[in-house]
Amino acid sequence: MKSLIGELIDERGLKNVFIAKKMGVSQAQISKWRTGASFPRVDKLFKLAAILNVKVDDLYDMTDDSGNSESEE
Numbered sequence: 001m002k003s004l005i006g007e008l009i010d011e012r013g014l015k016n017v018f019i020a021k022k023m024g025v026s027q028a029q030i031s032k033w034r035t036g037a038s039f040p041r042v043d044k045l046f047k048l049a050a051i052l053n054v055k056v057d058d059l060y061d062m063t064d065d066s067g068n069s070e071s072e073e
Helices: 004-011 016-023 027-035 042-052
Strands: none
Touching: 004 027, 004 042, 016 027, 016 042
8 A cells, every 4th residue: 555655756756765865764764654654753754845845744644535634524
């Protein structure tokens, strides 16, 4: 299963090795972010958002399985 981060990385055609070098983390860590097995620490979020050219908020999937925003009532 691919996470929102994984989808953003794929949309931009970026490779794990490129992101890992830019961020100073392992390629295995990037793989975990891509699959949703883990999420970047706060100190890494801003750098990842810059690499992906998105806002930090865009890295969070705020919809439930039905596609509705979790903040909707």
